[in-house]
Amino acid sequence: MESLNIYQNSYLFVIVFLFVALMLPIVALSVGRLLRPNQPTEQKMLTYESGMEPFQDARVQFHVRYYLFALLFVIFDVETVFLYPWAVAYEKLGVFALIEMLIFIVMLFLGLVYAWKKKVLKWR
């Protein structure tokens, strides 16, 4: 019973922390509204561009290299999802799981080598 209580209380604590973390910016910004001046002008509301007249929309098509890294990230992040349970249960699983995990890591490493050879990792 006690461990169940600790378990539930832990997540209650998480909710309390989230609540406090949400309230801080809300309270600070609401109090700040009473203190700060607010006189917007056309000039102030221009987009900042080092003194140049801003031109075009900033949201252009972005370079594809960012998406390639995002794809790589997904692959390796999912890999770690498999690594953590293995690491926790390692003592019970023993040598067989170790070899299995080695094969798994080597296969992913081959993927990394492939990406490397395909020059995905090159930041041009």
Next chain:
Amino acid sequence: MEWLAERLAQAPGLENMLYFLAITLPLLSIILGFVTYAILAERKVIGYIQLRYGPNRVGGRFGLLQTVADVLKLLIKEDTRPKLADKPLYILAPIIAFVPSFAILVAIPITETLTFANMGVGLLYVIAVSGLSTIGMVTAGWASNNKYALMGGMRAVAQMISYEVPLIMSAVGVVLFAGSLNLTVIVEQQQFVPYILLQPIGFIVFFIAATAELNRTPFDLPEAESELIAGYHVEYSGFRWAMFMLSEYVYLFAMSALITVLFLGGWNPIIGLGFIPDVVWFALKFSIVVFVFMWIRATLPRLRADQLMEFGWKVLLPVAMFNIFFSAVLKELFF
């Protein structure tokens, strides 16, 4: 702090929630105090390392009120919002960036009794939630509709996701030795030998990746002042900007605490010096980590974008993978 442990063992309810709130609010003020003086300490430390004085006008010889004055100034500064910005996202972004930075602190045990959430998946929670603030950065960059901001936001994402992988992988070694994701258990396992001695490679990879995750020099490309002005938060002013700054330093707190817990043995004393209270031990180890972060910032120049990405994927990731396997074999043979 005995009452906190007792509270954790009782049935959850509204009463417990109020007690938790009563411990969270002092923690929040401690964090805000830490941030205030960490900024000052950083400026002083960097100043002395570079043979300058740092702030020494406001609040006596050591500039003790410098950051307080800065915060007050930010609070009464006009809040400008560009007309072209996406209003709801522009307002949400600082909040998205700040909330996870504070929320991860719940899982980090300070001492044996001063533990907030004693979660079985503590480490996983910390890593998963800390990844969320990347969304805040890219939201800020995108919502501002500013070219510098968008570039800074994109760079921030590319960097954060690239270094998150080695960060997570280098911690696997610690999990392997401890046999648990619960941070309290991990600290208890280090009663005699801290994991920095068993996991030196893991520690170095973790530290480098943590520096990159914190966007600190030499990995501060997302906010490179000299090329991107300030990166993703260039359009922000006043207290909205302060939220980004705050989240950065709360992350510094959280990361340093996490390194203390994972590798330096948390509140465990050095053998023979057990008469010093455990809070002091934690604070001591924690301060050393924070100081090293500042030291690195003062000493190293910024990397180029291509060096940064290639270092993460071609050096840190293979080393972290090797470390996992090496630790597993080590554990199989000797433990």
